[in-house]
Structures are given as structure tokens and as C-alpha cells.
Amino acid sequence: MAVMQMQRFSICALKKDRKAILEKLQILGVVEIDNSVIEDSEMEKMNTSDRRQIYEKHAVLAEHALSILQKYVPEKTSMFSSLEGKPLMNKTDFEQIRAQRKRLLTTADDLLDLSKRISENAANVAKLENQIEALVPWMRLDVPMNYRGTSETAMILGTMPKPMTVEEIRTEVARTQPDLEAYDLEVLSTDKDMTYLTVVCLKKDTTALEDALRAIGFARPSQVSGKVPSQWKSELEAEIGKLKADSVEAEKKIKAYEGSREELKAVSDYYRLRADKYQILGQIPQTKQTFVISGYIPEESAKILEEKIANVYDCSLEFEEIGEEEEAPVLLKNNKISRSVEGVLESYGLPHKGEVDPTTVMSVFYIVLFGMMLSDAAYGLLISIVCFIALKKFPRMSDSMNKSLHLFGYCGISTFVWGVLFGGYFGDVIDVVARTFFGRTAATSVIPALWFVPLNNPMKLLVFSLGVGVVHLFFGLGLKGYSYLKSGDVAGFICDVVFWYMLLIGLILMLIPSSLFASIAQTQVTFSPFMNTLAKALAIIGALGLLFFAARDKKNIGLRLALGAYELYNITGWLSDVLSYSRLLALGLATGVIASVVNQMGSMFGGGVMGAILFILVFIVGHTLNLGINLLGAYVHTNRLQFVEFFGKFYEGGGKPFEPFKENTKYVEIKED
Numbered sequence: 001m002a003v004m005q006m007q008r009f010s011i012c013a014l015k016k017d018r019k020a021i022l023e024k025l026q027i028l029g030v031v032e033i034d035n036s037v038i039e040d041s042e043m044e045k046m047n048t049s050d051r052r053q054i055y056e057k058h059a060v061l062a063e064h065a066l067s068i069l070q071k072y073v074p075e076k077t078s079m080f081s082s083l084e085g086k087p088l089m090n091k092t093d094f095e096q097i098r099a100q101r102k103r104l105l106t107t108a109d110d111l112l113d114l115s116k117r118i119s120e121n122a123a124n125v126a127k128l129e130n131q132i133e134a135l136v137p138w139m140r141l142d143v144p145m146n147y148r149g150t151s152e153t154a155m156i157l158g159t160m161p162k163p164m165t166v167e168e169i170r171t172e173v174a175r176t177q178p179d180l181e182a183y184d185l186e187v188l189s190t191d192k193d194m195t196y197l198t199v200v201c202l203k204k205d206t207t208a209l210e211d212a213l214r215a216i217g218f219a220r221p222s223q224v225s226g227k228v229p230s231q232w233k234s235e236l237e238a239e240i241g242k243l244k245a246d247s248v249e250a251e252k253k254i255k256a257y258e259g260s261r262e263e264l265k266a267v268s269d270y271y272r273l274r275a276d277k278y279q280i281l282g283q284i285p286q287t288k289q290t291f292v293i294s295g296y297i298p299e300e301s302a303k304i305l306e307e308k309i310a311n312v313y314d315c316s317l318e319f320e321e322i323g324e325e326e327e328a329p330v331l332l333k334n335n336k337i338s339r340s341v342e343g344v345l346e347s348y349g350l351p352h353k354g355e356v357d358p359t360t361v362m363s364v365f366y367i368v369l370f371g372m373m374l375s376d377a378a379y380g381l382l383i384s385i386v387c388f389i390a391l392k393k394f395p396r397m398s399d400s401m402n403k404s405l406h407l408f409g410y411c412g413i414s415t416f417v418w419g420v421l422f423g424g425y426f427g428d429v430i431d432v433v434a435r436t437f438f439g440r441t442a443a444t445s446v447i448p449a450l451w452f453v454p455l456n457n458p459m460k461l462l463v464f465s466l467g468v469g470v471v472h473l474f475f476g477l478g479l480k481g482y483s484y485l486k487s488g489d490v491a492g493f494i495c496d497v498v499f500w501y502m503l504l505i506g507l508i509l510m511l512i513p514s515s516l517f518a519s520i521a522q523t524q525v526t527f528s529p530f531m532n533t534l535a536k537a538l539a540i541i542g543a544l545g546l547l548f549f550a551a552r553d554k555k556n557i558g559l560r561l562a563l564g565a566y567e568l569y570n571i572t573g574w575l576s577d578v579l580s581y582s583r584l585l586a587l588g589l590a591t592g593v594i595a596s597v598v599n600q601m602g603s604m605f606g607g608g609v610m611g612a613i614l615f616i617l618v619f620i621v622g623h624t625l626n627l628g629i630n631l632l633g634a635y636v637h638t639n640r641l642q643f644v645e646f647f648g649k650f651y652e653g654g655g656k657p658f659e660p661f662k663e664n665t666k667y668v669e670i671k672e673d
Contacts, residue, residue: 003357005299006328006658008037010292013315018284018291021313022277025293027672028308029662030301032329035294038285043292048282055275058105062268065108066261068115072251073258085396089266089668097266104267107260114250121243121250128236128243131223135236137189137196138221138229145224154206157224160195161217169197169216177212180205265667273663280661296322296329296658327353331658338363340406348643349653356483358651362642365472366407369641371414372465373587373634375454376424376595379627380415383408396669411634422588423449426623427595436603437612454585455592462585463521469581470508472641473574476649477501483650495549503542504574509535543568577645583637591630598622 009031013021025031069075078084097104138145141157149155160169166185173180183201190196201209210218225232284291297305302319310317322328330350332342338360351357374380387409391402419425423445430447434440445453454461481497484490509531511517518524527535551563602618605611647653663670 002333003351003655004331004333004658006296006322006331007299007302007319008294008322008326008328009297009302009305010294010318010320011309011315012290012292013313015286015289015291017313017315018281018286019277021293021309021315022280024308024312025661026273026277026663028304029660030304031295031297031661032659033280033283033293033295033661035283035285035292038292038294043285043287045285046282048278052275052278052282055271055278058101059268059271059275061105061108061112062264062271065111066264066268068111068254069258069261069264071115072254073261075261080390080394083390083394083397083401085394085398086665086667086669088396088671090671094266094270094668094670097263098270100263101267101270104260104263107257108264111254111257114254117250118247121247125240125243128240132233132236132240134223135229135233137191137194139233140188141198141229144226144228145221146226149200149203152203153200154203156199156201156206156210156213156220158197158213158218158220160197161193161219162195163190163192164195169195169213172216173209173212176215177208180209180212183209269665269667269670272666276661276664295661298331298658327656329658330655332357332359334359334363336406337367337410340403340410341366343400343403344407344639344642346657347639348647348651350655350657351651351653352655354483354487355652355655356479356486356650358479358647361475361479362646365475365646366638366642367410367414369468369472369584370411370634370638371416371418372468372584373637374411374415374591374630375418375422375588376426376591377416377419378424378426378429379591379631380412380417380419382412382627383415383631384410384412387412418588421449421451422592423447423453424592424595426619427592427599429595429599429619432599432603433615436615437607454588455596458585458589459520459522461588462582465581465584466578468584469578469641469645470504472581472646473577473649474501474504476646476651480650491552495545495552499542499545499549501542502538503546503571506535506537506539506542507571510539577648580641580645583641587630587633587637590633591626594626594630595623598626 011021025033138157143155145157147155147157164187166187169185169187180201183199183205185197185199188196188198199209199213227235284293286292297319306317309315330352332339332345332350334342334357341363342359344366345359345362371380387405391397391405391409397405425447428445431440431445434446440446452460477497477500481493484493484497509527512525513527513532546567547561547564549564550567551560554560554563598618599622601622602615603611605614
């Protein structure tokens with residue numbers, strides 16, 4: 001439960017060593033570069049944007065080449081590839097890739113050219129196929145489409161905007177040109193939208209006949225050729241064949257580069273690292289002879305910087321405390337269990353300066369609440385086994401994945417414990433199997449619950465859930481008090497924390513012996529007169545304290561009382577927050593009820609071999625769905641209880657994460673020799 005102490009470091013060294021020092025800092029990965037505090041009019045910054053853009057362009061080029069290889073020669077990966085992490089590459093091999101970077105960029109260019117060639121061929125094929133499609137209706141034409149006719153006759157080629165017969169067309173022409181009879185009209189083809197026709201007439205009648213046809217929607221084709229349609233179609237098909245053959249050849253050449261995949265990955269990372277380094281290089285103030293680097297480093301990593309930089313290069317290395325007004329980046333340091341929920345906290349926001357890190361407290365409640373929501377021993381055991389096997393088998397997975405699997409593994413243990421307490425083992429599958437296949441008739445469970453069965457006593461679980469909620473929220477209020485004391489604000493601790501504790505504890509002690517609580521808990525609790533008086537006294541003192549001191553910074557007594565009354569109104573918010581923990585009951589019961597329904601469905605087929613086979617099928621499908629649905633539900637609602645109810649009592653977040661200057665590779669992890 002700690003935010004690592006940060007220091008500001010400053011390195012002043014000779015300009016000739018700047019690239020070597022930057023490269024060493026990038027390898028170490030323990031500092032965040034921030035030169036904003038350096039102000040010196042005699043120092044200037046180098047413009048590295050052009051060089052950085054070139055490196056970024058090369059990195060993108062290699063990635064594009066990799067995507068082309070993936071398209072035509074997919075890389076074979078296992079279903080667990082996301083857990084395997086980036087492959088290791090030693091420094092020597094990486095230097096060899098660096099030496100061959102020009103050849104690899106040429107390879108990437110070749111792959112892009114081949115891919116572009118295939119794309120252009122595909123576009124041309126589509127264009128030619130459209131031309132062929134447009135030629136199909138004219139296949140019966142045995143003369144070129146631009147044929148003009150003989151010395152005495154002319155050919156008119158075109159379409160009508162709807163299906164029509166020769167007789168219908170002649171009838172329509174006769175209405176406008178009754179004297180035109182010396183022409184031959186042939187319908188070549190029709191479809192649902194168009195009629196394709198050719199007309200041969202005397203040249204002196206061409207204009208009149210075409211006008212008559214246009215009056216009923218006739219139009220000449222947009223494209224014609226000096227070739228017979230069937231011949232033109234054959235030539236187009238031959239051209240398509242050539243383009244497709246060329247694409248096949250290009251694909252073969254692409255596949256021949258499959259062996260360069262790993263080298264392209266490494267060279268992409270090389271240029272990515274170079275771009276990052278030149279981005280920092282452009283931020284460094286420098287003179288003709290020297291340069292200065294400043295930034296943040298965890299206090300415990302200061303010795304590393306002294307050993308690897310100050311003792312190796314001719315430079316000045318200084319450390320200083322972070323200023324009061326300066327907001328340092330945040331890096332958390334927690335034990336193994338608490339570390340697993342750091343990702344959950346980061347998704348909400350890291351603690352800002354002076355704010356307490358709630359990770360340790362949150363981790364305990366997160367794991368406990370998650371287990372209560374899922375609350376099935378078999379499910380929990382299954383989750384834990386899968387997570388810890390994956391962690392053992394894939395030790396080099398990403399840090400975020402490692403944290404997530406540890407978290408679900410611990411939540412699985414919690415689920416197992418709550419399942420044993422509540423007697424849930426795939427719901428009531430043990431009792432159903434014993435009854436269906438072994439003829440057991442006893443009313444008691446084969447493996448009784450260590451505490452109680454929620455389905456048989458939901459009100460007891462409701463009261464317990466609300467009690468857990470009260471404890472959770474009280475811890476949140478306690479962390480708020482800790483923050484006050486840490487900053488030396490005793491008045492804030494008493495007025496904003498102690499008075500709330502007094503009011504809430506007093507109200508709870510007044511509620512417990514009431515008939516309302518007895519009806520919910522199904523048991524009557526009686527306190528001594530002293531306890532009843534103490535409860536009332538605590539509630540009254542707490543309420544008056546909040547009324548008069550919640551707005552203690554206001555001098556106007558009326559405004560102070562009004563704001564104090566508003567603070568007292570927040571008791572409804574506390575009630576709402578406590579009732580939110582009833583979701584522990586709801587999700588816990590949902591898991592058990594659905595599991596029991598699945599078991600009952602499986603047992604409907606009776607005993608025997610066939611009944612057992614069908615039971616197993618229903619069991620596998622049903623419990624897989626139940627586990628998936630309720631696992632997601634437990635995750636979402638546990639997060640909600642942390643973010644809304646728990647954090648709402650004390651936590652703001654908004655801290656800036658520590659972003660070290662390091663070897664931020666995408667494909668390989670470089671191992672120093």
C-alpha cells in the first residue's frame with residue numbers, strides 16, 4: 001500500500017556522449033524524461049523531427065510488409081499465443097538485424113510492390129469482368145458493334161428501358177412514323193429491365209426511324225467496339241487470365257519471403273526504438289559542448305543510475321526532492337496479492353500527490369466480494385487451477401496479463417472458500433447425481449454446507465451482505481481519516497470522519513434492536529439500557545458535529561448550518577451505498593439457482609447409460625454458460641462496488657502514471673548479453 005518515492009534527476013554530460021547515454025537510459029528503463037524545469041537561454045534544442053519521421057516511416061513500412069505476409073502466408077499461432085509474451089532476442093542477434101536493415105527495407109518495399117501489383121490486377125480484373133457482363137446481352141450480334149451498314153443500309157444498335165417484343169416495338173414506331181415499313185428489327189435479348197435490339201434500315205430512313213425509337217425510350221449503348229461481341233469477350237477473358245496468372249506469380253513471390261518474417265519484426269522494433277530515442281533527443285537542451293537531461297526516477301533506482309551512468313561516462317549526476325508544487329508521476333509498489341489489482345485501480349485512476357494508495361485494502365475486499373458473488377467451490381477451484389497453470393506455463397506473458405491472471409486466481413480461491421461455506425459444488429450436482437444415478441433418498445446433502453445454504457436462507461445472506469458493505473464503506477471512511485492525519489489536518493479528521501463514524505455507528509446500534517431489523521434478520525436482538533443510551537448519544541453528537549462543523553471554513557453562520565444540514569442529508573447516500581451490497585445476495589443466488597436448474601435439466605433423462613451421457617452433455621454446456629455469465633457479472637459488479645461505493649468515500653485519483661523511457665518494442669524483447 002505505497003506509492004514509490006520519486007526523485008528528480010539531472011545529468012549534465014559532454015555532447016559527444018549524448019546518444020550513448022540516451023541508449024543506456026533506454027535500456028535501463030528506470031527514468032521518465034522531463035526537461036520542463038530546465039530554463040537556460042544559452043541552451044537550444046536540436047530539431048530531430050525529420051529524422052524521427054523517417055524512422056517512424058521505416059517502422060510502419062516493415063509493419064505493412066508483415067501484414068502482407070500475414071495475409072498471404074498466415075503465421076501459425078496457438079490459441080494461447082496471447083499468453084506467451086514477446087520472443088527473446090539477444091543483443092548480438094539484434095545488432096545483426098541492425099546491420100541488415102537496408103536489405104530488410106528493400107524486402108519490405110518488394111512485398112509492398114507485389115501486394116500493390118496484386119491489388120491493381122484485381123481492380124483491372126473487376127473492370128474487365130464488368131465489361132464482359134455488359135457484353136453478354138449482345139452475344140447474338142455477329143457483326144462489330146460499331147458496324148455502320150452497307151452503301152444503302154444502316155444499322156442502329158441500342159436498348160429499350162423495359163422488356164418489349166418486336167411486334168410491340170413496331171406498333172409503337174408505327175404510331176409516330178406510319179410510313180416507315182422498310183426496316184428489319186431484331187431483339188437480341190431481354191431481361192427484367194431492358195430490351196437489347198438491332199435495327200437495319202435504309203440510310204435515308206435512319207434519322208426518322210431513330211427519332212421514332214427514341215420517343216419510346218430507345219438509347220444507344222455507352223460503349224461500342226469495332227469487334228464482334230463474342231470475339232471481344234474472348235479477348236477480355238484472355239486478358240483476365242493473364243492478370244490472374246500474374247497475381248498468382250506475385251503471390252508465389254510473396255510467399256517466398258516467409259522466412260524474412262522474424263527479421264522484419266525485429267527491424268520494425270529497431271526503427272521504433274530509434275524513433276523514440278530521437279524524440280527524446282529533440283527535447284534535450286544542449287550547448288556546443290554539453291547537454292542536460294532531467295526527469296523522474298524512483299528513489300530505489302537511483303543507485304542503478306549511478307552505477308551505469310555516473311561511473312561510466314564523464315558527467316555530473318544529481319538528485320533532488322520533488323518540489324511542493326510539482327506533481328510527480330505515480331508508480332505503485334505493493335505485495336504480490338495487492339499488485340494483482342493494480343490494473344483495476346489504474347483503470348479508475350492512480351492516486352494524485354498526497355493521496356493514499358488504496359490498493360492493499362481494495363485487494364482484500366475485491367477478492368472477498370468477488371468470491372461471495374460467484375460462491376461455488378467447484379467454479380472457484382476450476383478458475384484457480386486454470387489461472388495458476390497458465391501463470392506457470394507462460395512465465396513471460398505481459399505484465400498486465402500476469403496481474404489479471406493472478407487476480408482471477410486469488411478470486412478463484414475466495415470463490416472456493418465461499419462455496420464450501422455455502423455448500424455449492426456445481427450447484428447441487430452431487431446431490432442430484434446421488435439421487436438420480438445411485439438412488440439416494442436422504443433429505444440431507446451429501447456434503448453439507450459448512451455455514452448455511454443461501455437458497456434455503458436468503459435473508460441471512462442479505463443481512464450478512466449488508467454487514468460486509470458497512471465494513472467495506474467504514475474502511476473507505478477510515479482511509480479518508482488516514483489521509484487527513486497524514487497531512488496533519490486533525491480538525492478535518494474529527495469533523496469529516498469521526499463525526500460520521502459516531503452518527504453511523506449510533507444509527508446502526510439503534511437499528512439492530514428494532515422490529516424492522518428483527519423482521520429482516522429473523523431474530524430479535526436486545527441491548528442493555530446503557531447501549532441504547534450510548535447509541536442515541538453517538539448519533540446525536542455525530543449529527544450535531546456534522547451540522548455545525550461540516551462547513552467550518554464558512555464564517556456566515558446561516559450558510560454554515562445550511563451546508564451542515566446538506567451534509568447530514570448525505571445519510572441517504574450512505575443508505576443507498578449499503579443497499580448496493582445486496583447485489584452480493586443477488587449474484588450469489590443467481591449462480592446457485594442457474595446451476596441447480598442445469599442439474600435438474602440433466603437429471604430429466606433418468607438413470608442408465610443414456611441418461612448419464614445426456615446428463616454429462618447438459619452439465620458441460622450448462623455449467624460452462626453459467627460460469628461465463630456469472631464470472632463476467634462478478635467482475636463487473638465487484639468493480640462497481642469499488643469504484644462507486646468504496647472510492648466515493650475517500651478517493652479522487654487522477655495521478656499521472658510513471659512512463660519510463662525504455663525499449664518499447666512490439667514484436668521482440670531484447671535480452672542484454
